[in-house]
Amino acid sequence: MELIAIENMAKSFGGLRAVDGVTVELKERELVSVIGPNGAGKTTLFNLITGFIKPDRGKVFFKGEDITHLPVQKMVRKGIARSFQLLNVFSELTVFENIRMGIQAHMGFGFQFLTSLDSLTEVREKVPAIVESVGLHDKENVRAKDLSYGDNKILDVAIALTSNPEVILLDEPTSGLAMRETGRMLDLIGKLSERLTILLVEHDMNVVFALSKRIIVMDQGKIIAEGLPDDIRKDERVQEAYFGGEWSC
Amino acid sequence: MNSFGSRILRLGGHPITLTLFLFAILPLALPLIGGHISLATEILIMSIFGLAFNLLLGYTGLTSFGHAAYLGLGAYGFALCELYLTKRVWFVPILSGILLAGIIAFLVGFVISKKRGIYYSLLTLAIGQLFYFIAFRWNEVTGGETGLTGLVRPSFRIPGLFLLDLSNATLFYYFVLLTLLVTMAILRRIVNSPFGAVLQIIKQNETRARYLGYNTFWYKCACFTISGLFSGLAGVLYAMFTYCAFADYLYWVNSGDVVMMTLIGGGLTSFFGPLAGAAIFIVAKNFFSSVTQHWQIFMGIIFVIFILAFPEGFFGILRKQKLFRPKTTSG
Numbered sequence: 001m002e003l004i005a006i007e008n009m010a011k012s013f014g015g016l017r018a019v020d021g022v023t024v025e026l027k028e029r030e031l032v033s034v035i036g037p038n039g040a041g042k043t044t045l046f047n048l049i050t051g052f053i054k055p056d057r058g059k060v061f062f063k064g065e066d067i068t069h070l071p072v073q074k075m076v077r078k079g080i081a082r083s084f085q086l087l088n089v090f091s092e093l094t095v096f097e098n099i100r101m102g103i104q105a106h107m108g109f110g111f112q113f114l115t116s117l118d119s120l121t122e123v124r125e126k127v128p129a130i131v132e133s134v135g136l137h138d139k140e141n142v143r144a145k146d147l148s149y150g151d152n153k154i155l156d157v158a159i160a161l162t163s164n165p166e167v168i169l170l171d172e173p174t175s176g177l178a179m180r181e182t183g184r185m186l187d188l189i190g191k192l193s194e195r196l197t198i199l200l201v202e203h204d205m206n207v208v209f210a211l212s213k214r215i216i217v218m219d220q221g222k223i224i225a226e227g228l229p230d231d232i233r234k235d236e237r238v239q240e241a242y243f244g245g246e247w248s249c
Numbered sequence: 250m251n252s253f254g255s256r257i258l259r260l261g262g263h264p265i266t267l268t269l270f271l272f273a274i275l276p277l278a279l280p281l282i283g284g285h286i287s288l289a290t291e292i293l294i295m296s297i298f299g300l301a302f303n304l305l306l307g308y309t310g311l312t313s314f315g316h317a318a319y320l321g322l323g324a325y326g327f328a329l330c331e332l333y334l335t336k337r338v339w340f341v342p343i344l345s346g347i348l349l350a351g352i353i354a355f356l357v358g359f360v361i362s363k364k365r366g367i368y369y370s371l372l373t374l375a376i377g378q379l380f381y382f383i384a385f386r387w388n389e390v391t392g393g394e395t396g397l398t399g400l401v402r403p404s405f406r407i408p409g410l411f412l413l414d415l416s417n418a419t420l421f422y423y424f425v426l427l428t429l430l431v432t433m434a435i436l437r438r439i440v441n442s443p444f445g446a447v448l449q450i451i452k453q454n455e456t457r458a459r460y461l462g463y464n465t466f467w468y469k470c471a472c473f474t475i476s477g478l479f480s481g482l483a484g485v486l487y488a489m490f491t492y493c494a495f496a497d498y499l500y501w502v503n504s505g506d507v508v509m510m511t512l513i514g515g516g517l518t519s520f521f522g523p524l525a526g527a528a529i530f531i532v533a534k535n536f537f538s539s540v541t542q543h544w545q546i547f548m549g550i551i552f553v554i555f556i557l558a559f560p561e562g563f564f565g566i567l568r569k570q571k572l573f574r575p576k577t578t579s580g
Contacts, residue, residue, distance in 0.1 A: 082460060102462075
């Protein structure tokens, strides 16, 4: 049974068909990568799935329920989370505070006007677990804007975990990372894939082939290929779209 | 000296305590330098207005260009209640002013909170002017151009002791000071609450806040409402201060003034910014307008200097000189 299914999703911006009839299904704890050249529509697809923008056509089903037109915050509460290609953390807050805000939302403590934020121990005590699980415990009290880029990418994923999701959409988690930091992110995603369903957009082919159970290739808003990593590696259409010729890795 | 004693000393040397002490003795000191207490009273009232405004601007990142409307609604609510309902039960007119401003602020907030950036701000400007025109034209209710006059300040009878008549300027000053302190305590609590924390992340990154699961629309709406309530309180006090309510209170220039005050004081990064801003703005306005009829040029110059050279305002300057260390991110 699919955990999450995207059916015939389409979105145009003016004359540009950003996403053009995309169908994707993920089973529980599957890790599926979406690859494709820049402008293929991968981030737009994420925006559509998570309710950030409204599709022209198509549906999103989660555990059999039609969640297509839910706004972002409701989508998140259903169990779908997302990290971002461009850094999207709260730069003025510390690692601890970033995570705390997510847990506070998840536990429904947002609309309290007159209690002190620090007095919410039930929220505070859940923070260390997440901070440690991503390996940022020694930087807990550092402000996000003072963290390295690599730590910020990790934080971006960590924040997504605070809503206790079943599905997580990771948008280019290793972009801009150096070799060692990529390894760190790889380990983290590998750990997450043991308990979460993951849809991963990536450009780093090493990461894609190391982690993916299945690979989907997009170009100009359409899916041009889908299958096991080895099949995709050999697929000529993919090579054509991506490199105009041969794989270089 | 024991630790309790040294704590008291540290508390006493704290800038806030010093400021409070200064405000407390001001009515006694002012006449000595030929000043009138009404200037100080006006500063306190505008501080309340500025604090209310800054909840929206400094904490949530929302710019309202029509906020004088809520001060004006507070003044009119107070006035209408006194003139048509009761003057004698002291808290009823006060409550009427606050609630009128708050309810209208909720309705406006509900309508505009889906909008972003410049559209949001322009809507606040348009709506503010709409209320100005209603106040100016609706002769039967608002008195039109002449406004509503003949208001009284409440008087409190302390049983068995004496009568506190707020028509005494000094007593009124302390009444307003007390109100300011209560306002500061409540708003301080709000910004340090879970709700206040969400406002602050909306300012930093509204998209991510939504992706955490917060329905940011309701937070922005609630923020606008709370801001409206306290702006209304400032309006109630202003009506008491002037003994009248005029359409002019809602005029867009006054909305612009509170923006200027808040930025000059350093509201974007400090809770106490609006207080400094109100003091600087009102003192400067008073000074320049007594010296030249072109005082608005000088006010403009001061504003431009602050924006260019001291974008974090007065409290930003203090912080850079290490004269003031805020506890939290936003002071």
